[in-house]
Amino acid sequence: MDQKAAKISVTQRAIEQIKAMIAEGELRAGQRLPTERDLSADLGLSRSSMREAIRALTAMGVLEARHGAGVYVTQLAPSDLLETFGVVAEISRGATLVELLQIRRILEPAATSMAAARVTDAQLAVIHTHLEEMAASEQIEEFVAADLAFHRDVVAAAGNATLAAIIDGLSTRTFRARVWRGQKEKGVLSQMHLEHVRIYRALAARDPEAASAAAAVHVGEVENWLRENIADFE
Amino acid sequence: MDQKAAKISVTQRAIEQIKAMIAEGELRAGQRLPTERDLSADLGLSRSSMREAIRALTAMGVLEARHGAGVYVTQLAPSDLLETFGVVAEISRGATLVELLQIRRILEPAATSMAAARVTDAQLAVIHTHLEEMAASEQIEEFVAADLAFHRDVVAAAGNATLAAIIDGLSTRTFRARVWRGQKEKGVLSQMHLEHVRIYRALAARDPEAASAAAAVHVGEVENWLRENIADFE
DNA sequence: GGTATCGTTCTTGTCTGACCACTTTGTCGG
């Protein structure tokens, strides 16, 4: 009877109990949990094990522990829960990096298209400043920072916070730096800048089709470069 | 100087150190780590704190602890690292659920399109069995299970494991949504079955455009239904 | 000689209790 009785650790059980409490609405976003000592007593385990459970949920972006002040449920916003998504991009290498960029080539054109249909003049102005920052940058770090901000603000204008969080996680800062360094050697920075300008123009024209195409070309270029230089990322 | 000196916990530092070791290639996929006692001694902290660090990385799918046998680095495959992605879908509600489905409406057509271009006859045969299972199912649960298997195998045929893992995470929470939908409106089952058949036909015809369109229609239907019944998911 | 079994030893899992670091709160004195 019930042979598969997968022996589960008390810590794992506590993790799922707390997760369930949140899923059921028993614990709401921003709410404070009982103290570690009380919680461990209630769920019938030691404080050490309870702390491990809390640490695991903290790593997942579900809980947030404030030293001396208590443990709280995060806002459960996509940006909270998908923070760990960036870890995938950080520790992935080789073929998986190509897969990640392939996904970005699917998502970013869609997001840029959505942005073209609903971007405000104010957002457009901010995006334009990043273009100027890129043109004025001399250090590769400045360029990367402006590039990152450009894409982030474009995607944010699409109005889907979850989508923005995922795309954000797909390309870490260090990864971009490595790519741009490689691109610089080949002297195609001006080409990349032109691609950014095309994206901006499509947004300014409120043209979703053109925006999608421009974004696809841009990400596709990076993807192709990565495929050729995949050996450096093994 | 360095006023922002964000006091970081020893546990958090250990987490980042281990993560860095993996990112730098010092620790490789599948490799065994030193024992908890040795690790805590090397990094200069107590075993309790080290255990919390390991637990956090375990929750992220980076490490795997085997009782009595040691701690190992996972294969670092997308399916390992993106397991926590499903948590987002599990505990999200309301507007975020719509956002998640919106993302699936972007990804799944793209994946289905890719699958149409490279699906093998063997894969196609397996996918077809799920169609028959759906047609033969009498219980809602059977239908949903076959539906999940259908989509999973279609996406898997796209050949991008990372993409498959993400879409898989997006689908977990819609499990219940589909059940409810079937319970409320019994007539839609045949409609949904027809949508699946359209996807299959496009795959069999190796027609990426048709596959993309069929998948978009299918996911779009679910999305529309969710928007109308969003009140039930708050 | 080969193999199965048992026991030792190593490693993770859990518990307990203590103390430290930080936050919050309330009280006291100006």
Next chain:
DNA sequence: CCGACAAAGTGGTCAGACAAGAACGATACC
């Protein structure tokens, strides 16, 4: 009224101990 200080509460860290499971080797049996 308010600022400073003291006290209580809470998470962070540490140390040591024992339980539970796994791996390995020795031993006994066939």
